Amino acid sequence: MKRNIVLALGSVAIIALLMSAPGCRKIKIEESTTGDVNIVGYLDKNLDSFSLFRQILERTGNAAFLNAYGAYTCFAPTNSGVKTYLAGLGAASVDAADLNTLKDMVRLHLLSDTVYTNSFTDGKLPVITMYGQYLVTSVTNKNGVSSYLINRQGTVLRSNVRVGNGIIHVIDNVLKPAVKTIAQQLEENPDYSIFVQALKETGFYTKLNTVDSDTSKRWMTVFAESNRALADSGFVTYAALKAKYSKTSSPTNANDSLHIYVAYHISQGLKFLGDIISTPTHETLQPQEVVSIKLIDQQVLLNQDEFNGVLEKGVVLNRDKSDIAATNGVWHDAAAHFMVKFRKPTALYWDVSSFDEIKKLPAYYKKANYTFSRATEADQPIKDHYWGWGPLASTNFLQYTYSAASSITNYAYNADINMVPLGLPNRPPWWEMRTPPIVKGKYKVWVCYRQQKQSSSSNMLCQVSVNGTIMQRTMNFTDTRPAGTDSELEAIGWKRYTENTSSLWAARQVGVIEFTTTKQQIIRITALSGTQNNNNLDMIHFIPIDQDQVLPRFRPDGTMIYQ
Known part of the structure; x- marks a missing residue:
């Protein structure tokens, strides 16, 4: 049973994809190095562009520290941008503007570290502003030229200007901080009226309308559903949504399905799109329930997973309506309705040789051998397979081995x-793999392999752990399967998992694990004693404890047989 898991890529991936999109011929980045001592000195030498921002720094008392030693990033708005900003404040001049408003404005444009454009991923910058909110970067395209956009408000005109105390990025507009909570932003947008009413009746509106003084608790992320998304699923009014889910007559009850629906749309922490795609799952406020994330082409998808060989289509996050920053977090627009799916524990018969990186090599997948090597310890050629660095560099590889004729792989x-x-x-001390999604429940874990000894004296005793929990039994890649009936073998933690009856094909039950959350899990195989290259891992089975552990068996073509 194959699992076609498209992994969440790193944050830089979206920017790279955008740069290759049709019409995006190049990105406009003007860089320069200046001999000016500091940020203020650079502004003073370019007063024709920055005289108004320079006045604001002086009036707010920030010129002094930006004229001294340090390491800062300054997003410097041009005079035209400041004029537009002042007009919006109703101020005829810098001196006429409210002093505290100007102080906040300056703090939003300053970071206490140097951040170059290579950190401008699709999402928040890695360093928070002195104002206490993160800036968000994205890419805009105009007339075939792509430019960085900050907070969807200011276009970067010149970047990475290196001065003595930091970096300057020139922008064409003044950046404005978020001044409303997630709840307030959603409520003022009529397109989300049904979702907002659900927030209010379940009690989550209050939570999303609070700015906690403790920043470790302040930030929230919401996946909001618009009225259109709900209508597409048949919910044209809040009453219809409530009738579908609220069965206890008390939506504030944690066991009420409407409460569960809303909780499942909220995640603790500040997660812009760049953060979201960096992790395959995200916990929600609904206990033990996560949303899974896939990045496919340029689309960020929630809950696109494969269970029992069936692909469940995910929900797209509308990029142009997402990454909306608020005073207590960020919210995204989900293009369709989604709800927690309550599933019974289901067996996963995981073919560990079916992973994205090999499937993207059609000349090798199910055709020929291919070696994935790590030249350095930092390399990770396979996202879902990782191993501890072996002191002998030549042993840091995974060999995908295919042959319908070889006695090592033919069954x-x-x-x-x-x-x-x-x-x-000399060799890697452990191997770690991320499974496809497994439904929460209690499972027996079986490691399926083809026994082989690299030499007559080889021994390969291993310990298996799942999500950090050590399994109750060890396993040994050099052990053959004992003789016995199915029931006799199962009683001592063995089974025959292939159609072939040779004892070289063995499955060892290493223990029992309970998963409390439906998501991808982590399994690690650690060497205890012995060493060899020829450890032939074929499958790993996770089977609910109350289901048949022996059947089905598997043919080389993937067919399951129940005898």
Whole structure:
């Protein structure tokens, strides 16, 4: 049973994709190095562009520290941008503007660290502003030229100007801070009236309307559903939504399905799109429930997963209506209605040789051997497979091995296996893999392999852990399967998982684990004693404890057989 898991890529991926999109021929980045001592000195030498911002720094008392030693990033608005800003305040001049408003404005334009454009991913910058809110970067395209956009308000005209005490990025407009909470922003937008009413009746509106003084608790992320998204699923009024989900007559009850629906749309922490795609799952306020994340082409998808060989289509986050910053977090627009899916524990028969990186190589997948090597310890050629660095560099590889004729793979699931070197002093000390999503529940864990000894004296005793929990039994890649009936073997933690009856094909039950959350899980195989390259890992089975552990077995073509 294959799992087609499209992994969340790193944040830079979206920017890279945008740069290759049709019409985005180049990105406009003007860089320069200046001999000026500091930020203020640069502004003084370019008063034709920055005289008004320079006046604001002087009036707010910020000129002195920006004229001294330090490491800052300054987003400097041009005179035309400041004029537009002052007009919006109803101030005829810098001196006529409210002093505290100007102080806040300056703090929003300053970071206490140097941040270059290579950190301008699609989302928040890595350093918070002196105002206490994060700036958000994205890319805009005009006349075939792409430019960075800050907070969707200011276009970067010149970037990475290096001065003695930091970096200057020139922008064409003054940036304005968020002044309303998530709840207030959603409420003032009539397109979200049904969702807002659900927030109010479940009690979550108050939570999303609070700016906690403790920043570790302040930030929230909301996946909001518009009236249109709800209408597409048949909910044209709040009454219809409530009738569908609220069965206790008390939406504030944590067990009420309407309460569960809203809780499932809120996640603790500040998560812009760049943060969201960096992790495959995100916990929600609904206990033990997560939303999964995929980045496919340029689309960020919630809950696009495969269960039992069936692909469940995900929900797109509308990029142009997402990353909306508020005083207590950020919210995103979900293009369709979604709800927690309550599933029964379901067996996962995981073919560990079916991963995205090999499937993207059609000349090798199910056709020929291919080696994924790590030249350095920092390399990670396979996102869902990782291993501890082996002191002997040449052993830091995973070999995808395929052959319908070789005795090593001919009876493997899909006739392929992963050969994983293990064991100090020279080889990797452990292998770690991220599974496809597994429904929460209690499972027995089986490691399925083709036994082989690299030499007659080879031994490869291993310990298995799942999500950091050590399993109750060890396993050994050099052990053959004992003789016995299915029931006799199961009683001692063994089974035959292939159609072939040879004892070389073995499945070892290493223990029982309870998953409290439906999501991808982490399994690690650690070498305890012995070392060799020829550890032939074929499958890993996670089977609910109350289900048949022996059947089905598997043919090389992937067919399941129940005898």
